[in-house]
């Protein structure tokens with residue numbers, strides 16, 4: 261009675277999801293958002309710039325262009341920061357960064373070496 265069946269979503273409902281797999285899914289989500297922000301922003305800014313010339317009748321001034329594009333820049337930076345601040349589920353350090361070095365395309369944690377997609381109970385050994 262006091263426990264609504266929130267988790268009855270399948271045969272594995274009694275097993276909680278692997279926390280590492282949940283984390284990897286999170287990282288994937290952050291990365292996709294980051295690439296979208298990265299690749300969409302520039303064409304979008306170009307579009308806004310050229311469309312405004314037709315809409316307003318004159319090219320945007322620097323200040324106007326800044327004001328229009330600021331929300332997109334902020335969103336893009338937020339996505340970038342969130343993705344790069346992703347914490348490795350195994351060692352708790354930043355997954356894509358070690359000290360001052362950052363490598364956003366890495367498939368392994370730069371600090372402990374665990375690969376993306378490794379479940380928690382698979383002990384990361386030195387075997388390839």
Ligand SMILES: [Zn+2]
Nearest residue numbers: 348351369372
């Ligand atoms: Zn790690």
